[in-house]
Amino acid sequence: MELGEIVSVLLQGAVVTIQIVAMALPLAALMAFVFGLIRLYAPAPFKQLAIVYIEFFRGTSALIQLYWIYFVLPFFGVSIDALTAGVLALGLNIGAYGTEVVRGAIQAVPKGQYEASVALNFSASQRLVYIILPQALVNMIPPFGNLSIELVKATSLVSLITIADLTFKAKSLADMTLQVGEIFGVVLVLYFAIAQCLSLFFRYLEKRLSRGLGRGGVN
Amino acid sequence: MIELTWDWAFVWQVLPMILSAAKVTLLATLLGSLLAVTVGLIFALLRRGPSKLIRIVVYWLMEFIRSTPLLIQIFFLYYVMPEFGISMSPLVTGVIALGVHYGAYLSEVFRSGIEGVDKGQWEASRALNLTTLDTYKDIILPQAIRPMIPATGNYIIAMFKETPQLSAITLLEMLQVAKIIGSENFRYLEPFTLVGVLYLCFSLLAAYSIHHIERRFPKEGFNLR
Amino acid sequence: MSQPIIEFKNVQKKFGDTTIFDGFNFRVEENEIVSIIGPSGSGKSTLLRILMTLEGIDGGYINVGGESLWHMLWNGAYVPASNKHLHKMRDQLGMVFQHFNLFPHMTVKRNITEAPMRVKGLSRQEAEKSAEELLELVGLSDKADSYPNDLSGGQKQRVGIARALAMRPSILLLDEITSALDPELVDEVLDVIRNLAKEQSFTMLLVTHEMYFAREISDRVCFFDNGNIVEEGKPEAIFTDPKETRTKAFLNAYLGQ
Ligand SMILES: Nc1ncnc2c1ncn2[C@@H]1O[C@H](COP(=O)(O)OP(=O)(O)OP(=O)(O)O)[C@@H](O)[C@H]1O
Numbered sequence: 144m145e146l147g148e149i150v151s152v153l154l155q156g157a158v159v160t161i162q163i164v165a166m167a168l169p170l171a172a173l174m175a176f177v178f179g180l181i182r183l184y185a186p187a188p189f190k191q192l193a194i195v196y197i198e199f200f201r202g203t204s205a206l207i208q209l210y211w212i213y214f215v216l217p218f219f220g221v222s223i224d225a226l227t228a229g230v231l232a233l234g235l236n237i238g239a240y241g242t243e244v245v246r247g248a249i250q251a252v253p254k255g256q257y258e259a260s261v262a263l264n265f266s267a268s269q270r271l272v273y274i275i276l277p278q279a280l281v282n283m284i285p286p287f288g289n290l291s292i293e294l295v296k297a298t299s300l301v302s303l304i305t306i307a308d309l310t311f312k313a314k315s316l317a318d319m320t321l322q323v324g325e326i327f328g329v330v331l332v333l334y335f336a337i338a339q340c341l342s343l344f345f346r347y348l349e350k351r352l353s354r355g356l357g358r359g360g361v362n
Numbered sequence: 363m364i365e366l367t368w369d370w371a372f373v374w375q376v377l378p379m380i381l382s383a384a385k386v387t388l389l390a391t392l393l394g395s396l397l398a399v400t401v402g403l404i405f406a407l408l409r410r411g412p413s414k415l416i417r418i419v420v421y422w423l424m425e426f427i428r429s430t431p432l433l434i435q436i437f438f439l440y441y442v443m444p445e446f447g448i449s450m451s452p453l454v455t456g457v458i459a460l461g462v463h464y465g466a467y468l469s470e471v472f473r474s475g476i477e478g479v480d481k482g483q484w485e486a487s488r489a490l491n492l493t494t495l496d497t498y499k500d501i502i503l504p505q506a507i508r509p510m511i512p513a514t515g516n517y518i519i520a521m522f523k524e525t526p527q528l529s530a531i532t533l534l535e536m537l538q539v540a541k542i543i544g545s546e547n548f549r550y551l552e553p554f555t556l557v558g559v560l561y562l563c564f565s566l567l568a569a570y571s572i573h574h575i576e577r578r579f580p581k582e583g584f585n586l587r
Numbered sequence: 588m589s590q591p592i593i594e595f596k597n598v599q600k601k602f603g604d605t606t607i608f609d610g611f612n613f614r615v616e617e618n619e620i621v622s623i624i625g626p627s628g629s630g631k632s633t634l635l636r637i638l639m640t641l642e643g644i645d646g647g648y649i650n651v652g653g654e655s656l657w658h659m660l661w662n663g664a665y666v667p668a669s670n671k672h673l674h675k676m677r678d679q680l681g682m683v684f685q686h687f688n689l690f691p692h693m694t695v696k697r698n699i700t701e702a703p704m705r706v707k708g709l710s711r712q713e714a715e716k717s718a719e720e721l722l723e724l725v726g727l728s729d730k731a732d733s734y735p736n737d738l739s740g741g742q743k744q745r746v747g748i749a750r751a752l753a754m755r756p757s758i759l760l761l762d763e764i765t766s767a768l769d770p771e772l773v774d775e776v777l778d779v780i781r782n783l784a785k786e787q788s789f790t791m792l793l794v795t796h797e798m799y800f801a802r803e804i805s806d807r808v809c810f811f812d813n814g815n816i817v818e819e820g821k822p823e824a825i826f827t828d829p830k831e832t833r834t835k836a837f838l839n840a841y842l843g844q
Pocket residue numbers: 602603607625626627628629630631632633634
């Protein structure tokens with residue numbers, strides 16, 4: 144096979160990979176915020192539920208979670224297609240790590256900010272929404288950037304439940320053509336390119352946000 | 363739909379097989395972490411070395427390794443290396459892939475750990491006419507180790523949790539064994555859950571030990587000889 | 588004596604095993620300006636933080652404006668205050684902090700208008716008009732659109748004062764508001780407080796290490812040690828003729844005599 148043909152087949156896989164990232168990333172962010180906030184502020188039983196979720200998904204591996212959702216859930220009568228299983232497993236897994244990012248960033252906001260907002264008589268939810276979260280958000284961007292790259296890497300696992308992502312295409316091309324060197328070389332470069340794009344995006348976001356927050360000096 | 367209830371008899375039947383596969387998982391983790399620490403240290407030192415070219419090359423190499431999937435790296439080693447006449451067993455492939463991948467993460471931990479040691483220590487060593495190698499070995503590293511323990515430990519646990527990916531090159535570790543059992547018996551619930559629980563137990567145990575090691579570790583560092 | 592605006596009755600406060608206040612009594616009259624001086628760790632900040640509801644108490648009662656701060660009447664009995672009660676009580680209180688605690692993600696103007704709009708329900712025009720007046724009062728009209736991190740320490744603290752005043756508190760709590768400032772910036776902040784003291788009727792409770800300022804501005808000075816008021820009285824009396832040996836020792840150390 145020509146290198147051009149290989150690249151074009153692999154690009155189809157890359158599109159699937161990007162689609163999975165685009166679906167799992169919002170899910171992960173949602174889980175991270177919901178359970179991060181529960182972990183910090185909710186009453187005891189909810190807090191424990193959050194801890195169970197976090198410890199479970201961080202304590203076992205993404206691949207096991209993926210297999211469990213894909214192979215075991217159907218036995219319970221929950222029929223689930225490979226794509227949903229993949230997005231669900233990756234979103235829940237990365238989201239569990241994200242809760243700690245949310246929690247850490249909120250706790251890193253100086254205590255004086257909380258005190259000033261109490262002194263100005265803001266309600267508890269106003270304190271969170273208008274004072275604490277806007278500042279915490281900036282602290283969250285770099286670790287979220289790293290997590291999003293972990294997510295891109297983890298998407299390669301969905302190839303093992305037959306989703307035709309970049310890794311899956313690479314593996315089947317390699318089995319077919321035996322041009323393993325070119326194929327896996329191109330694949331590595333493609334993943335690297337996706338990761339670099341995300342990383343650039345998050346760096347841009349951080350700059351934008353911190354400028355909006357008056358941290359950058361120029362308004 | 364198959365009526366599904368938890369079957370203890372099946373659990374007792376498959377547990378021994380999964381536990382014996384756990385030995386492979388733990389062996390891969392152990393060898394992988396030894397390699398990762400070595401690789402990490404070498405890259406950390408190279409990134410502090412005198413040659414600017416080497417520093418830049420090593421930086422991008424680390425960045426590359428860290429931002430591409432472990433699974434692809436495993437495939438690369440397993441399928442491409444034989445083209446260069448290097449054929450390795452799944453275990454050796456896995457250990458190298460894990461070691462290099464996590465070595466890239468650890469190099470960053472080690473680098474910041476080394477940079478965290480007071481600059482005065484370097485000046486004092488220079489004044490005592492120690493060589494660079496001796497300064498690292500006798501002065502800098504012993505002081506840098508304690509602060510590095512938590513992050514290093516977390517990466518080793520993370521590596522442990524990625525060992526299931528070695529099933530993709532047919533290494534008979536826990537998950538692969540569970541999958542085989544599952545497909546033979548048409549029952550995935552017990553094997554996969556068992557593997558999950560075992561991973562959870564091992565990681566919690568490891569996290570606890572790391573915490574313990576860090577606390578027990580002498581604050582002022584120790585002598586490497 | 589008239590009804591005091593602030594009254595501590597037999598207040599207990601502990602941090603773990605350390606007792607800060609053990610049966611503490613204290614009162615402040617309406618429109619009185621009281622300075623609190625004393626050695627580090629004597630509980631001065633804790634006193635203000637309890638009033639601002641940033642710290643709870645372990646026993647006793649505190650009245651603010653004739654109502655219990657940390658308790659409320661419920662079916663004829665006193666029970667711990669609810670959030671709603673605390674919210675109502677905080678309406679009378681404002682605080683300026685040692686480290687300013689301005690909101691870094693908001694412009695100076697937003698720092699001042701945010702709480703009046705969100706908490707008091709003022710319209711944007713009302714809040715901004717009041718912010719402009721306050722900025723003029725503290726001499727920072729030209730900084731309305733700057734961000735806090737672009738201001739000097741003295742300017743930050745003046746914004747801090749304007750922000751507290753925007754909520755129209757009847758009691759202003761000032762905790763060492765100049766001790767994080769470079770010496771040459773202290774006066775611009777103290778001048779603002781001097782003017783406030785002259786022009787407006789406020790109850791002010793200030794913790795300070797600026798002895799000359801305390802002497803000049805206060806109606807009463809309290810010397811604190813170990814969670815107790817060791818000595819209190821008119822500024823002249825305390826500064827020129829302290830009765831207690833501990834007061835003397837403290838003032839000698841401070842005023843370098
Ligand atoms: N949150 C807290 N937890 C434990 N101890 C505390 C806490 N806040 C204050 N303390 C202790 O209470 C004592 C009184 O503290 P406080 O801040 O009121 O002193 P202060 O008179 O304001 O001193 P300074 O002049 O240094 O500001 C100190 O010994 C302090 O260490």
